[in-house]
Amino acid sequence: MDVPVWHAGLEQLEKDGKVAVVAIVEEQHPDRARLFLQWKQIDWPTLADPLDLLNLETVPLTLAIDEYGIVRFSELPMSAAKTIEQTFVNQTYPKPAALPPADTPDLSALRAATTRNTADAWRAYGDALSVSGTAGTWDAVIGAYQHAAQLEPGAGATQFRLGSAFRTRYDSPARRPTDFQDAERHWAQALAIDPNRYIWRRRVQQYGPHLPTPEPFFDWIRDARAQIASRGETPLALAAEPGDSEYATPGAGFVAANVPATEPDPRGRIRRDRGEFVSVETAAVPSTVSPGDTVRVHMTFRPNVRTKAHWNNEVDPLVYWLRPPRAWKVDRRSGAVPNAPTAVSQEARTVEFEVTAPETQAPGAIAIPGYALYYVCEDVNGVCMYRRRDVNVPLEVTATPKETKR
């Protein structure tokens, strides 16, 4: 990470008003980068580019821009932080004859342009909507990119932006149960179109099977929170906590406590919840699996808001049990999600596991059956229950290996 190096090299120049630093964050959840900056006590203005609107292939990238907006140095190495005062800050640059104006998109003009029904027009409208901050935007952003993708399915940037828009809506109150899986599907399509895009590849890896050599994604968050708290500050809250796949090393929340050693309800005698109290959604990353290969499954249980359902935390935690088809391997056939520290709670509970297809598996659709057992209460009649939720994790087996996994 080169950010602390640049901070150390530029701090005094910033204080002296000789240079300003702007951070641009190329990740799905920009608030994690803000937490990183809080940890390192760096106060740079920070812009978010979760959809890769800048169309960059990889990060990090450091540039020096003169007072007129012209790039004077690109791809600066970390070592340049020591010499930047002489090589750039103290230099004088000529004023260009004309400067491009700040880009303030005219949404109604861009909307009108979509009547031409071209992929470019729809993508430009989606791009502008995605930064406009308008209420209810993500439905419209997704709609615009879907139009663009339909007209030009081979445009990787559109597929990636569509995937990121789905994931952003998934992390918002407007989320739909299929958003996460749709996000992954479009990211995978983007990467299949251009496998050299490291930012896109990392987005797929972020939620996919653990890599053979674990390269940390967000393991630093634990240290950051502890050190920020030890300074007497409150760590910035994250809109979406990293899941198991986003850590190289499992955290305390994933410690296998209360994991059933034997099947907890082999005869199916526990009364079913068919979605009245808890909904379930699954997402496989990547969305398809080839014979002998592995996907990571995210299985999320959410208390039903309509019935004001909530977890009863004064009893055993949610446990799950999987019944993979013969010759299919699952790394965590059973597991448990720890209860929240309060008596009741309504948080989403996610379990993750990796599934490996047999080498001899024929292409086609297949399901990994299983179920979860949990204690849930509903506020309508104030009743608490022990329920079983049956789950079928749908997977699609493809004949050819995909390039998106590593």
Next chain:
Amino acid sequence: MRFTLAWLLSTAVAIGALAAGTVDQSKPKPIWARNAPLPRGFNVGEAFPTRALRSAVDGRPVSVADFRGKKLIINIFASW
């Protein structure tokens, strides 16, 4: 493959870290090579893109052009 002393030591440290269930966060991550030229607006002599992005703090649209009049260092990164 030549098994140098340095290679053996670094491998032993890596295996030790994995065995301990930890990943050494202090080591710099590999910098990924770029495969294609940088897009327009990122090369020397070009005007940096004025496209608005969302502020990571409050979500309002902000353009790098809003910072004109000052010399700027732009650091594009991800925390992963």
